[in-house]
Amino acid sequence: MKVPIEFTLNGEKVRIEVEPNELLLNVLRDKLGVTSPKYVCGIGECGACTVLVDDEPVLSCLTLAVDVDGKEVVTAEGLAREGELSVVQKAFIEEAGVQCGYCTPGFVIMIDKLLRENPNPTEEEIRQYIRGNLCRCTGYVNIVKAALKAAEEFKARSAKVEKK
């Protein structure tokens, strides 16, 4: 029996009918064409399917699609504004935080949320926050560098705003 659901996806209203046993990840990828969240382990160990639901990072491979009814979902696609990459996305490119790229959307979502929660994280805090994300290329050093660089950029921007 299909269930109609309505939610906001990257700022746009989406109306869709889903089966109760459909996972959010599959609906995003197969039905809505949003492919940044990746299907990797499927059992909540790798973090590659991370999306923001009501601004909290959760695993879309362990979330029923019916569960996001009325909520706000943001994927890595939703971080870029008006065609411009977000600070975190740029930092990942500049610090070579991307190798094969499969884990990257999950990491970008996590770091973006971390910096909004804690604009001045230590390396330890960053590593603790992203402990649920695996990079099988083992590129963690550059990922953490990218996070630190993005934090600098965040600070510089807020300083500019204060000056004005």
Place this chain on the structure above:
Amino acid sequence: MIVMAQTSIKPSRHNLYNTHIIPVSFEYFAPANLQEALELLDKYGADAKILAGGTDLLVKMKMRVVEPKYVINIKKLKELAYIKEEGNVVRIGALTKWRQLEKSDIIKKYFPALYDAVLVMAGTQIRNMATIGGNLCNASPAADSAPPLMVYEAKVVLASKDGEREVPITEFFTGPGRTVMKPNELLKEIVIPKPEEGTGSAFIKVTRTAMDLAKISAATALKVEDGKIKLVRIAIGSAAPTPVRCRKTEEALTGKPFTPELIRETVKMVQDEISPIDDVRSTAFYRKEVSKVIVEDALMISHERVIKGWFK
């Protein structure tokens, strides 16, 4: 269309870990309040599963370990998500997420062992989804919340259509995946008495990676008065069919003068109070050897936290 309702596919080496779908069809309910949830549970009982965080249930459903006919999603019951102080106890709603425990000053202040457990339980995303009630009801011997709650002598409140009852956490588990809960009961609340002044506590978990379940874990609480051990509680996880309290070791320690040597000698007893097995994560031999070490460490940390003060 990716719904594969009622196929004959069973778990095998090939589909056990990466079924990209939930190969089970079920009827779905999302009750708006506790009363509705309890009525549904009363009606469907053993054929129904409660969905809270979903980080255990959905994995099991993907692997077809459980195939419920009815899924009752209780995420909308916001009234079951709270942490509040009430006189000598702290009450935690069953739907309280691990992330809320992590951010709670109450948990940090009164229950260091539980706070330790939160900091080593999975990653940020899982903590944002998983609930403390779900961790207990899943009844894994490796449940991270169980050993700390056991040393604090917490109680759980089980609700059903017919009323409520309180069960001490030490009597809650009956085996791997099994509890004393009746099919029509729902875990509603966890009640933890605040530890006596001067009690220190700690939790240690041994794992392979950050996201893994425990190979073995231990929680302790300790109160030393005038150089003598006035109160000691030890609980071990992942080393028996359920998390266990090591009461014989506790008895042997109580009343004795507190010295590191005494602790080291006496905690050797804990290996006889557990019955670990060989499995994918570890071996029985290793678990017995390490149980002594982590209980000793946890007791020393518990003691140190009273002397040096606890609050990071």
